[in-house]
Amino acid sequence: MMNQEHRELVQAGFDGELDAAGRARLETLLAESEEARVLMADLEAIDAFLDRAPPLEAPAGLHSRIVDGISLPQPSRFLSLFSLSDLPGVLRYGLAASAAVLLTVAVYRVGNEMDPSVDYDQMVGTIASGGPVAGGEVIDRFGFEAEGASAEIKLMERGGVYALEFELDSEAPLQFDVDFSGIGLEFDAFARQDEDLEAVSWSGETLSARARGQQKFVILMRRTGEGAEAGSRIGLEISREGSSIETGWLEPGW
Amino acid sequence: MGNDRDAALIEDCRKGDRQALASLVRRYERPVFNAAYRMLGTADEAADVTQTTFLKAFENLDRYNPQYKFFSWIYRIAVNESINQLHRRKRTEELGDNQGATEAGPDAAVAAEMLSEEIQEVLLDLSEDHRAVIVLRHFTECSYREIGEVLQIPEKTVKSRLFSARQVMREQLERRGFTP
Structure with missing residues (x-):
């Protein structure tokens, strides 16, 4: 006589x-018990019955219906290029929250390289001619925290495209001065995530950006190799209200 | 079912990547549709439930717990949506509109070509609880643990419910004179 344990054993074996x-x-139970063998045969019969139903194809057009009906956060070239996942919590969540509504990514060439015949506002998503830098390797990073302000700056590379990514959260405007002299990197493009960036200027081998609030912006660069000095660094200076509050550097590693 | 791959696609979806969305939908639309069809018995309703399932899944993506497999989560939504649809249908029938379950409808011809109606009849004769475990076990090949996750019941209950469902099916098949 089979008990519940035996029945469960047969079913679990079948499954x-x-x-x-x-x-x-x-195996022992099946060898000893006719009842167990009958149960196993019943389960096989049910399975055979259900197997008569072939898997159905989803109706034509269902895929599009589903996909078209789903809204996702607006895609950001830069959110995919540069992951937020490794940022400190507060900054990460702040940026993630703002990203959903602030993903109007505008791309500019600035300073002397600007071509007046080109509408750079229409260049969204077109800045990295060699393709996106998604999953790019972080070569070096610099971070700081001060009263009412925090920022992280990362130097990234993928496939010969270099990017300097800035993420900041600051109540007051911060001034970033970036010195590329002797690096062998040529400024290529600048991209921002929203409209709060107050000013950007490019002069010689120095870029200055002024921003406040929760911000993310990216400087894209090409490597020229010309004038590159071994051990050279990208110099950084962060100022607030005209006073330097932090200096640092990033090492490209050549 | 490629849990790591799912996790990566979900992460990309959260960043707004519609290609990732399309991949994820393509990966699960067919099994979800099949599960819904086996629960409901009509292709139109199954398609609607499949669409609603994905819509709800992505609307609530922030609530998805990556501790569980994505397909467990999405099947749970699909099964619940199917049961909700069955209840809606029942209410409609009670109001005297018999356009629902028993009416063959325009998809009957398609269904007749694609599967044995007899199988669907047997499934539809099962209670919702029994049908859900049979569908998840047989048509989506979920393990006991996965069925437990989908239906949010203990594994022990999965075993006993599955056993009961099969007993009921066996009796039905005997009445119908089915022999393997």
């Missing part, structure tokens, strides 16, 4: 849920 010891117990 492939037994380990080696369980399978051995089942």
